[in-house]
Structure formats: C-alpha cells, structure tokens
Amino acid sequence: MDDRQFAAELERRLVLIEDEGSGEGPLPPLPALDLVFAIVGLVVLTVGLTWWGHFS
Amino acid sequence: MSATTSEGSSGHRGDSADGSVEISDATLNELPVLREERIWGFWSYSSVNVGLAIATWAFLQGGAVAIFVGAKAAIASIVIGYGISVLLVALAPCLVTGRYGIEQFVSLRSAFGPNGARILMIMMSALLAAAWSAVLAIMFGHAIANVSNQLFGTRLSSGGVAVSFIGLAAIVISWIVLSKGAVSVGWVNRLVAPGLVLVTLGMLALIFTKTSWSELTAIPALDPYGDKHLDFMLAVELNIAGGLAWWPNVGNLSRITKSTRAAFWPNALGLFLASVVAAIVGVFAALALGSEDPTLWMVPLGGAVLGVIALAFVGLANVTSIVSQGYSSLVAIRGGGGRALRGVSWTVLAAGLLLPAAVLVFFPSAVYDNYARFVSWGAILLAPLCGVQLVDFFILRRGRLNVRHLYLPQGESAYGYWHGFNPAAVIATAAGALTYALLLNPITYEPSGAFEYMTASLPAFAVAGALHYVLTLGVIRPLGRGGYDLQR
Numbered sequence: 371m372d373d374r375q376f377a378a379e380l381e382r383r384l385v386l387i388e389d390e391g392s393g394e395g396p397l398p399p400l401p402a403l404d405l406v407f408a409i410v411g412l413v414v415l416t417v418g419l420t421w422w423g424h425f426s
Numbered sequence: 427m428s429a430t431t432s433e434g435s436s437g438h439r440g441d442s443a444d445g446s447v448e449i450s451d452a453t454l455n456e457l458p459v460l461r462e463e464r465i466w467g468f469w470s471y472s473s474v475n476v477g478l479a480i481a482t483w484a485f486l487q488g489g490a491v492a493i494f495v496g497a498k499a500a501i502a503s504i505v506i507g508y509g510i511s512v513l514l515v516a517l518a519p520c521l522v523t524g525r526y527g528i529e530q531f532v533s534l535r536s537a538f539g540p541n542g543a544r545i546l547m548i549m550m551s552a553l554l555a556a557a558w559s560a561v562l563a564i565m566f567g568h569a570i571a572n573v574s575n576q577l578f579g580t581r582l583s584s585g586g587v588a589v590s591f592i593g594l595a596a597i598v599i600s601w602i603v604l605s606k607g608a609v610s611v612g613w614v615n616r617l618v619a620p621g622l623v624l625v626t627l628g629m630l631a632l633i634f635t636k637t638s639w640s641e642l643t644a645i646p647a648l649d650p651y652g653d654k655h656l657d658f659m660l661a662v663e664l665n666i667a668g669g670l671a672w673w674p675n676v677g678n679l680s681r682i683t684k685s686t687r688a689a690f691w692p693n694a695l696g697l698f699l700a701s702v703v704a705a706i707v708g709v710f711a712a713l714a715l716g717s718e719d720p721t722l723w724m725v726p727l728g729g730a731v732l733g734v735i736a737l738a739f740v741g742l743a744n745v746t747s748i749v750s751q752g753y754s755s756l757v758a759i760r761g762g763g764g765r766a767l768r769g770v771s772w773t774v775l776a777a778g779l780l781l782p783a784a785v786l787v788f789f790p791s792a793v794y795d796n797y798a799r800f801v802s803w804g805a806i807l808l809a810p811l812c813g814v815q816l817v818d819f820f821i822l823r824r825g826r827l828n829v830r831h832l833y834l835p836q837g838e839s840a841y842g843y844w845h846g847f848n849p850a851a852v853i854a855t856a857a858g859a860l861t862y863a864l865l866l867n868p869i870t871y872e873p874s875g876a877f878e879y880m881t882a883s884l885p886a887f888a889v890a891g892a893l894h895y896v897l898t899l900g901v902i903r904p905l906g907r908g909g910y911d912l913q914r
C-alpha cells in the first residue's frame with residue numbers, strides 16, 4: 371500500500387470530519403436514558419435470577 | 427471470538443496490486459469511516475451479532491458451565507455473566523468506535539498511547555485469536571474423530587495424534603479460505619450460521635423429548651467444587667469472561683453502524699440473547715448426557731444418522747468460526763500495524779496468524795480440556811482494559827476524542843504520552859490483572875476466599891478503572907500529557 375495515498379486519503383477524511391458543515395463529524399452520543407435503562411434492566415435481571423437460580 | 431465483517435463493505439478485502447481498493451475501503455484499514463460507509467442499522471447489526479453468537483464456542487461455554495452448576499443456577503449465571511460483560515463491551519469499545527467511526531485499536535491510542543495500543547492489538551488479535559483457533563481446530567478434530575468412530579468403527583481417542591492432525595487440517599483449510607478474502611468468509615458464514623441455529627433448536631427439542639424439566643433441574647453439576655455458592659460464582663465468572671472475549675471483535679463491527687443506538691442495542695439482542703440461548707442449550711445437553719464435550723452430544727441425541735450429520739456440521743462450523751475470527755483479526759492487525767504491516771500480503775499475514783494454532787493443536791488435551799482456564803486468560807487482560815477504556819473515554823474525556831490527534835505521529839500527537847505509552851493506563855491494567863490473578867489463579871483455577879463475594883473480573887475492572895482515574899488526575903493531566911483538555 372502506498373503511504374502517500376494513505377496519508378492523502380486520511381487527510382481528506384480528517385478535513386471532512388473537522389468541518390462542522392460537512393455532516394461527517396462524530397455521531398451524537400447515546401442518550402443517557404438508554405444507558406440507565408440497560409443498567410436498571412441488568413440489575414433487575416441479576417437480582418431476580420440470583421434469587422431464582424441460586425437461593426430458591 | 428469470531429466476527430463476520432464481510433457485509434461491512436462492498437469492496438474486496440484481499441490483496442490489491444496498488445492498494446487503491448483497500449484505501450477506498452476504510453473498513454479494511456485504520457482510516458476513519460465516513461457516513462456513506464456506515465451501512466448497518468439496528469437490524470442488520472443485530473443479525474451479524476446473532477451470527478457471531480451462535481457458534482460452536484457457545485456449546486463449549488455451556489459445557490464448561492455445567493461442570494460447576496446445575497440447570498437453574500446455570501441459566502442464572504449465564505444471563506448474569508453475559509449481561510454484565512456484554513454491557514461492558516457494548517460501552518467500550520462499541521460506543522467509542524461507533525460514535526467516531528474509528529478502528530478499535532486506533533481508539534485505544536487515546537488511553538494507552540500509540541505504542542501501548544499496538545502492543546494490545548498484537549496481544550489480542552494475534553495471541554487470543556491463535557488460542558481460540560487452536561481450541562476450535564481441536565474441537566473439529568474431536569468431531570471428525572467421533573464421526574469416524576461412529577461410521578467406520580475406528581477407535582480414535584480425543585487426545586490422540588489423529589485428532590491433532592485433523593485439527594491441523596482444519597487450520598490449513600481455514601488458511602486457504604481466509605486467503606481468498608471476504609467473499610469466501612461471507613459465503614461460508616451465510617451457510618453455516620442458519621445451520622447452527624437449526625442444530626441448536628434441534629438439540630433443545632431432542633433434549634426435552636428425552637428429559638423433562640424436573641428431571642433436568644435435578645441433575646447435579648458434572649464436577650463441582652462442592653461449595654454451592656462458590657460454584658455459582660465460578661459459573662458467573664466463567665460467563666463474564668466468556669462475554670468479555672467478544673471485545674477484540676465487536677468494536678470494528680459497531681464502527682460502521684449508522685447511530686450510537688445502533689452501535690449499542692444490537693449487542694443486547696445478538697451477543698447477549700443469542701449467546702445465552704446457545705449456552706443454555708449447551709448446559710442442558712451437557713447435564714443430560716453427562717459430558718462437557720459438545721462433540722459427544724450429537725449421536726446420543728440424534729441417533730446414528732442424524733447425530734453424525736449434526737456432528738459433521740458442527741465440525742465444519744468450527745472451521746468457519748476460525749475463518750471468521752481470523753479475518754477479523756487480520757483486519758485489526760493490518761489496520762493497527764501501521765506502515766510496517768500495510769505492505770504485507772493478506773496470505774502471508776493469514777499464515778502468520780494461524781501458525782501458533784498449528785503448533786497448539788498438537789497439545790489437544792492441554793488446550794481443549796482447560797476451557798475455563800483459557801477463557802480466564804483472556805479476561806485477565808480484557809476486564810482491566812474495559813475499566814481503563816470506560817473511565818478514560820466516558821469520565822476523563824467526557825465522551826470526546828480528537829480524531830486528528832489519534833492519527834498524528836506520537837511526537838506530535840496529544841495522545842503520544844511518553845514514547846507512545848501512557849504509564850497510567852499500563853500500571854492500571856497491570857494492577858487490574860494482578861487483582862484478577864490474586865482472586866482466581868489463572869493457572870490452577872483455584873479461587874481465593876474473597877472470590878466468592880465479588881468474582882475476579884469485576885474487581886479487576888474496578889481496580890483498573892479507579893487507578894487509571896487517580897493516576898491520570900494526579901500525574902498525567904498535571905504534566906500536560908494525554909490531551910485531556912483537548913476538544914474535538
């Protein structure tokens with residue numbers, strides 16, 4: 371692979387990513403509610419299944 | 427574990443004479459992807475994840491869990507263990523790579539420095555892939571030996587030299603398929619993944635035609651320590667470690683998702699749910715048939731004809747798993763290896779990747795019969811790594827990276843640290859690994875007293891994350907290293 375080609379393509383992409391008008395910037399972060407939902411769901415599953423599978 | 431990345435690109439992923447095809451296809455190298463290259467929404471990434479999860483190692487995982495606990499505790503431990511570990515890998519690396527479209531080992535440069543990330547890439551992509559390939563190749567050897575014993579009346583033993591040579595043949599076949607690039611990888615996976623779903627569901631149906639639920643739950647674990655709570659925690663730890671083993675592969679899949687939600691939630695549907703179902707079927711089969719070796723389940727369950735067909739198919743599925751995993755590792759090695767590896771041909775890299783596995787297959791009992799230890803060797807690194815990465819990205823950097831600095835030479839990059847290494851991340855990871863080893867000896871698999879209250883992976887994760895936080899705020903940031911004050 372040609373290093374110059376690679377560097378040129380990398381620079382083209384970085385310029386696009388840094389240009390706020392290009393629409394190529396980072397995606398919006400995961401909504402906090404999604405994370406809360408995942409963690410709460412996991413805690414509920416853990417408590418319930420520990421009781422069912424281990425203590426009952 | 428394996429990855430099926432073939433659908434992530436329309437381009438050919440093998441060698442090209444001038445590299446132009448590969449440059450235009452950012453999913454082949456460490457270039458950040460653009461929006462038009464992000465092709466996976468929720469359902470398409472979920473289906474890839476399901477294909478990843480429904481593989482032969484899910485049966486191995488179920489068989490290993492059955493060593494410690496019975497059916498009910500196994501279900502609980504699998505859901506809890508996979509739930510915890512899949513959440514961790516869905517956060518790091520999936521959200522990091524998904525948000526920025528960067529290769530997962532490139533994303534690690536911000537926490538570990540470019541050289542630190544490169545060493546991690548070699549350790550995970552090369553060593554773990556070699557070890558998993560060896561396990562799968564030996565399982566292939568077991569399957570084919572059992573087919574031969576059933577059809578031709580041979581007496582090939584599971585630890586014999588025949589199994590080693592059949593395993594070696596699996597490695598060679600995998601290398602040939604791998605050398606042909608993405609087209610062949612995609613083809614074999616499209617064939618095998620649905621077949622494995624059928625085998626899994628067929629096994630579940632056959633188990634319940636022979637054994638009732640009450641009988642199944644009354645069957646004791648295969649070879650427990652004898653302490654109910656300790657055995658349950660060992661099973662939980664085994665499943666946390668099994669889930670963490672997805673880390674080396676999933677980041678480069680979520681990289682081409684269209685939204686952070688699409689990078690996050692399919693892990694719950696694919697990696698978590700599908701793995702849980704397959705592993706539970708594995709537990710049921712192991713308990714019902716009294717063996718943790720999946721290659722010994724098919725004939726007793728399905729009879730001579732159906733069992734041999736299923737066994738031959740599972741044997742074949744091991745080859746496709748080696749190919750998928752090898753492919754994903756090669757993409758990472760080529761991308762993360764930078765200039766040094768960019769010019770090495772795909773075929774040669776594939777041979778180099780599979781060579782250690784070709785040696786390991788000659789120690790079939792040592793590799794195959796120590797699955798739990800083997801999984802813990804991965805977790806000893808991956809649990810602290812997740813701790814460092816999560817704290818670094820979500821807490822210390824508040825979810826922001828500067829993409830340009832990830833690619834600048836180490837002398838110019840804010841993420842260059844000292845000689846390309848971040849000592850805080852290295853020390854924190856080592857401390858996490860030491861914590862793991864003190865709680866669960868990775869050689870003897872002997873747990874210490876505190877293990878039964880906290881597992882080994884979770885304290886390793888917490889210690890590494892906390893130490894990285896303290897060292898970064900106390901030392902690295904005041905010295906002006908690490909780019910912690912940089913904006914995007």
